[in-house]
Amino acid sequence: MADCLIVGGDSKLSKAIAGRLADRGLDVISTTRRCGEDARPFLDLESLEGLDRLPAAGCIAIVAAESRFDICAAEPERTHKINVSAPQQIAQWAETIGARVLFISSSAVHDGSVAHPAEDAQVSPDSVYGQHKYEAEGLVSGACRDSASLRPAKIIHAGFPLFSNWLAALKAGEEITPFSDYTVAPVYLDVFADAAADLLVARGETGVFQISSQDEVSYADVARWLARKSGSDESHIKPGSALGKIGNSGLGISAPAMVQCSRLEALTGRAMPRWEQT
Secondary structure, X not given: OEEEEEEOOOOHHHHHHHHHHHHOOOOEEEOEOOOOOOOOOEOOOOOOOXXXXXXXXXXXXXXXOOOOHHHHHHOHHHHHHHHHHHHHHHXXXXXXXXXXXXXXXXXXXXXXXXXXXXXXXXXXXXXHHHHHHHHHHHXXXXXXXXXXXXXXXXXXXXXXXXXXXXXXXXXXXXXXXXEOOOEEOOEEHHHHHXXXXXXXXXXXXXXXEEEOOOOOEEHHHHHHHHHHHHOOOHHHXXXXXXXXXXXXXXXXXXXXXXXXXXXXXXXXXXXXXXXXXX
């Protein structure tokens, strides 16, 4: 039996978690929906084909999801199968084999009505994606007694496309229009992966955990910071309005960027970084 099974092994998030677990000497298996490409177990979350053939493991991370807000809004029934029904059934299976489950949720379960919400704050998602994640949290918890949900804020990584494109444009003397009314409390990919690995092996630690930077900043101010760091001309930054340009329309724009992380900090003994460190 493997130490850990990661559901959805092809994403940057999954690969980072797998790497952290492997660094700790754990045997990790990841699923794929790319049928026949390699020896990894196949699992399709929409149809659940392959669920009955998954290898047993001591802990299971449910990472795969349809995370595009617009797709969830346009195809709520299909994406509900992926984001809600599949995690519930995987958690039910995990309970039968005595496995611990970590469900990767999202800070999009919050609608922005509470600033810097705590883990136990009342939620009211204003996007289909956020609704899916919140519903799945409850179903996973009900299906598997030893389970936890981790709600990350925006996860970024080296070469993060939005910021890399801004830098390239600024260096070329081109204008960029980052939003001044849309904030971010970024989590670096490695920090997220460490937290997920900690939670996966923390048997008995159940309920909701959250992760973000310890402060938040507008995207326009991130752009200004990047310009200063790269020696680019800040005059090429022309801030715009997220609500004015694209509205919310179920895209999660009103969700809070920064969330309280007290439960995770207590578990890991690590304080969350500031946004500039990220």
